[in-house]
Amino acid sequence: MFDQLIKSIFQAEFLFVIIRITAPILFAALAAVISEKAGVANIGLEGMMMITALFGFLFAYWTQSWVVGVLGAILVGIILGLMMGFFSFKLKTDIILSGIAVNMLGAGGTIFLLNMFTGLRGNTGALVSPNILIPTIDIPLINKIPILGDILSGHAILTYLAFIFVFLMRTFLYRTPLGLKMRAVGENPNAASSVGVSVIKMKYIAIAASGALAGMGGAFMSMYYSQGWNQGMVAGRGFIALAAQAMGRGEPVGAMFSSLLFGLAQAMKTKVSGLRGMASYNYLIEMIPYVVTIIGLVFYALSVKLKTRKHQLQPIKE
Amino acid sequence: MDAHEYVVRMENISKIYPNGIAANREVNFSVREGEIHALIGENGAGKSTLMKILFGMEQPTAGKIYLNDQRITLSSPLQAISLGIGMVHQHFMLVPSLTVAENIVLGMAPTTKSGLFIDYKEAVRLTREYSEMYNLFVEPDARVADIAVGMKQKVEILKALVRGARVLILDEPTAVLTTQETAELFQELKNLKDQGFTIIFISHKLKEIKELTDRITIMRAGRSVGVYETASITEQEISRLMVGRDVVLKMDKPEAVPGERVLCVEDLHYVNEWGKKMLDGVSFSVRQGEIVGIAGVEGNGQRELVDILFGLKLPDSGDAMVDGQSLVGLPQARIRTLGVSYVPEDRMTFGIAQTANIEENVISDRYRHKRFNRGPLFNMKSLHDESDRLIMDYAVLCKSRSQEVGMLSGGNIQKVVVAREFSSDPILIIADQPTRGIDVGATELIRNKLVELSRAGMAVLLVSADLNEVMELSDNLIVMYNGQIAGYFDDGQWDDLMMGEYMLGLKRQSDDEIRRACHA
Numbered sequence: 001m002f003d004q005l006i007k008s009i010f011q012a013e014f015l016f017v018i019i020r021i022t023a024p025i026l027f028a029a030l031a032a033v034i035s036e037k038a039g040v041a042n043i044g045l046e047g048m049m050m051i052t053a054l055f056g057f058l059f060a061y062w063t064q065s066w067v068v069g070v071l072g073a074i075l076v077g078i079i080l081g082l083m084m085g086f087f088s089f090k091l092k093t094d095i096i097l098s099g100i101a102v103n104m105l106g107a108g109g110t111i112f113l114l115n116m117f118t119g120l121r122g123n124t125g126a127l128v129s130p131n132i133l134i135p136t137i138d139i140p141l142i143n144k145i146p147i148l149g150d151i152l153s154g155h156a157i158l159t160y161l162a163f164i165f166v167f168l169m170r171t172f173l174y175r176t177p178l179g180l181k182m183r184a185v186g187e188n189p190n191a192a193s194s195v196g197v198s199v200i201k202m203k204y205i206a207i208a209a210s211g212a213l214a215g216m217g218g219a220f221m222s223m224y225y226s227q228g229w230n231q232g233m234v235a236g237r238g239f240i241a242l243a244a245q246a247m248g249r250g251e252p253v254g255a256m257f258s259s260l261l262f263g264l265a266q267a268m269k270t271k272v273s274g275l276r277g278m279a280s281y282n283y284l285i286e287m288i289p290y291v292v293t294i295i296g297l298v299f300y301a302l303s304v305k306l307k308t309r310k311h312q313l314q315p316i317k318e
Numbered sequence: 319m320d321a322h323e324y325v326v327r328m329e330n331i332s333k334i335y336p337n338g339i340a341a342n343r344e345v346n347f348s349v350r351e352g353e354i355h356a357l358i359g360e361n362g363a364g365k366s367t368l369m370k371i372l373f374g375m376e377q378p379t380a381g382k383i384y385l386n387d388q389r390i391t392l393s394s395p396l397q398a399i400s401l402g403i404g405m406v407h408q409h410f411m412l413v414p415s416l417t418v419a420e421n422i423v424l425g426m427a428p429t430t431k432s433g434l435f436i437d438y439k440e441a442v443r444l445t446r447e448y449s450e451m452y453n454l455f456v457e458p459d460a461r462v463a464d465i466a467v468g469m470k471q472k473v474e475i476l477k478a479l480v481r482g483a484r485v486l487i488l489d490e491p492t493a494v495l496t497t498q499e500t501a502e503l504f505q506e507l508k509n510l511k512d513q514g515f516t517i518i519f520i521s522h523k524l525k526e527i528k529e530l531t532d533r534i535t536i537m538r539a540g541r542s543v544g545v546y547e548t549a550s551i552t553e554q555e556i557s558r559l560m561v562g563r564d565v566v567l568k569m570d571k572p573e574a575v576p577g578e579r580v581l582c583v584e585d586l587h588y589v590n591e592w593g594k595k596m597l598d599g600v601s602f603s604v605r606q607g608e609i610v611g612i613a614g615v616e617g618n619g620q621r622e623l624v625d626i627l628f629g630l631k632l633p634d635s636g637d638a639m640v641d642g643q644s645l646v647g648l649p650q651a652r653i654r655t656l657g658v659s660y661v662p663e664d665r666m667t668f669g670i671a672q673t674a675n676i677e678e679n680v681i682s683d684r685y686r687h688k689r690f691n692r693g694p695l696f697n698m699k700s701l702h703d704e705s706d707r708l709i710m711d712y713a714v715l716c717k718s719r720s721q722e723v724g725m726l727s728g729g730n731i732q733k734v735v736v737a738r739e740f741s742s743d744p745i746l747i748i749a750d751q752p753t754r755g756i757d758v759g760a761t762e763l764i765r766n767k768l769v770e771l772s773r774a775g776m777a778v779l780l781v782s783a784d785l786n787e788v789m790e791l792s793d794n795l796i797v798m799y800n801g802q803i804a805g806y807f808d809d810g811q812w813d814d815l816m817m818g819e820y821m822l823g824l825k826r827q828s829d830d831e832i833r834r835a836c837h838a
Binding site for chain 2: 171175176177180181183184187188190191192193194195196197
């Protein structure tokens with residue numbers, strides 16, 4: 001049984017699958033990174049992805065254009081982000097509560113909205129057509145390279161975008177004046193405002209960007225990964241992304257590697273459940289990605305603790 | 319005197335908060351161009367509020383502000399900055415993970431030709447240019463988290479200068495500095511003065527004010543009680559004007575009669591996270607009925623010693639025992655049940671819960687006690703009695719026991735801490751900078767209580783950066799230098815010159831002399 005598993009893992013196709021599975025987690029992880037950098041804990045990512053996944057799909061279906069779908073999902077994501085910002089920064093709700101509200105809206109509201117707009121219940125399987133799905137592209141030259149071509153070429157446009165964003169975000173955060181201001185706001189808002197940086201504005205920008213990235217993740221889920229919207233489709237990716245952000249120490253590149261780890265865990269799950277005789281362990285296998293998330297977080301917490309154990313029993317500061 | 323001599327004039331400034339508290343009442347305050355002007359007053363006298371108004375952080379309820387004889391209204395710090403007023407806050411406004419240069423250009427970062435990216439080289443160049451021009455040495459590429467407090471302060475001053483400040487407000491700048499850093503800062507400030515800058519210097523330390531400033535405005539209870547040429551007024555007069563009475567700077571205390579050893583510290587070693595040896599074989603003891611003072615320039619191991627004694631850090635080796643029982647590795651609650659009280663240096667973080675009320679704060683170490691409980695519920699009557707008694711005993715200035723502690727002035731907050739810590743029948747009191755940054759009245763009360771408690775048989779370990787305080791209060795005195803005990807004095811014959819030599823590492827006693835600190 002194990003040699004079966006090992007055989008299927010050491011294949012180009014497995015690595016291809018990891019990248020595909022990682023993409024939506026990575027979008028959400030980047031969304032977590034950028035808001036956290038500005039000191040905004042966006043735990044509403046799960047709900048944002050659910051809602052944007054639905055709207056992305058609906059926009060694409062109404063216009064029969066995947067581009068409009070993706071843009072629509074981004075727009076809805078930005079609106080959700082600004083809404084969370086408005087509740088928290090203007091009306092002074094706890095940001096965690098606004099996040100929970102968005103998550104609950106995502107869980108319950110989407111089914112209602114789907115039914116209202118299309119009369120369908122639970123999923124959009126009936127509406128799927130090829131031109132509303134995000135197309136894949138073959139990268140010239142690279143697709144000719146054996147093995148590497150099989151792994152890297154033929155992904156959806158958004159998959160490439162996710163990985164490109166990692167480096168764009170790093171450049172943005174560390175090389176641009178806006179990024180500098182954003183990091184300053186996240187770390188010491190008093191310092192930032194004392195030199196005239198608008199803390200609120202930076203936070204709004206960060207959570208809107210966070211929403212946009214969650215929107216791309218949502219669109220990726222409904223318009224490519226699952227080929228249609230269904231309830232339970234996001235399956236905790238928004239939360240896994242928060243773990244990826246933390247494990248990646250809040251840095252874009254770090255978050256990418258943690259996302260890949262979680263992608264690997266998901267891919268393993270698929271592989272293991274495909275093995276002969278594993279059908280009866282279905283629920284156990286389903287747990288793999290989440291167990292890996294927990295183990296990953298435990299290791300992360302331990303490493304942080306080991307570093308600071310002896311020296312700082314630090315007070316909890318606001 | 320012509321009005322135009324003044325670069326800043328604040329006329330009849332009043333500030334009344336919505337809750338009715340008047341922080342400033344018709345204050346007049348003017349500063350001449352190119353002078354160093356001291357603003358002094360007890361905590362809660364209104365000097366911080368006045369400066370916040372000048373820096374646009376608060377808006378006055380009434381009154382006018384003139385800058386170079388032009389009437390101005392300030393609605394934000396940004397506006398003050400654009401008019402050439404800069405402020406160095408007591409708590410630094412810096413972003414630790416950014417470099418010095420990034421902190422300096424934050425909000426006005428130079429960009430490359432494309433306008434998209436930060437021109438970091440230019441930021442560094444700008445930092446160097448100002449750093450050299452005003453003789454304020456900083457390392458542009460160092461991360462702020464890694465630099466010493468003295469340099470952080472220079473970064474703050476540079477931040478203001480780069481933004482075009484001509485008037486600099488410094489809010490208690492020496493509170494966080496070592497003696498050398500303070501001397502350095504004074505040199506730099508004098509240098510800025512020579513280059514035509516105007517400096518407003520808020521401080522509690524009379525000596526510093528005498529040494530540095532040209533003129534002085536004294537505030538009391540929200541009002542200005544006088545403006546003087548610094549040279550023409552004595553420290554005693556300033557002190558009298560501040561509190562409205564003569565504060566006794568000399569203490570008369572009865573002779574100590576030391577009893578059994580309560581605290582024994584044996585050969586403590588501690589290396590910090592950057593690999594620096596902070597404690598290098600420290601041994602001493604504190605006996606019943608005596609006050610042992612620890613003097614030293616900050617950063618010579620006192621902080622780590624106290625943290626270890628109250629379970630906030632673990633030593634690499636060595637032991638500390640209270641009544642024969644080791645407290646290393648014990649949680650704070652256990653250390654307290656051994657009879658140890660702790661007046662922490664950082665009172666806002668470790669001393670109180672800011673949003674809880676006075677009563678909740680003073681009972682926080684004893685609420686489990688039988689006499690405050692009736693079955694599963696609190697016995698409110700006895701809690702109230704206890705809090706009221708402590709508020710009375712320690713003269714906490716407040717509206718009632720249910721007032722939020724965070725709303726009190728610094729001195730009264732410290733009285734709340736001390737009321738709790740001194741009243742729990744401890745056998746050992748560790749007082750870490752018990753009077754730092756608080757007004758003269760509260761300082762006096764706390765010092766008297768310390769003497770009183772020690773004479774009643776408690777062991778007191780006093781750590782203070784205020785040399786006068788340790789010299790006056792201590793029965794026996796330990797000087798720390800470089801993580802070691804440099805001298806132990808038990809004859810009461812000490813003066814600041816002599817202390818200075820030990821504190822700065824110019825002198826060190828023989829090992830035998832230092833071993834006396836153990837009373838073994």
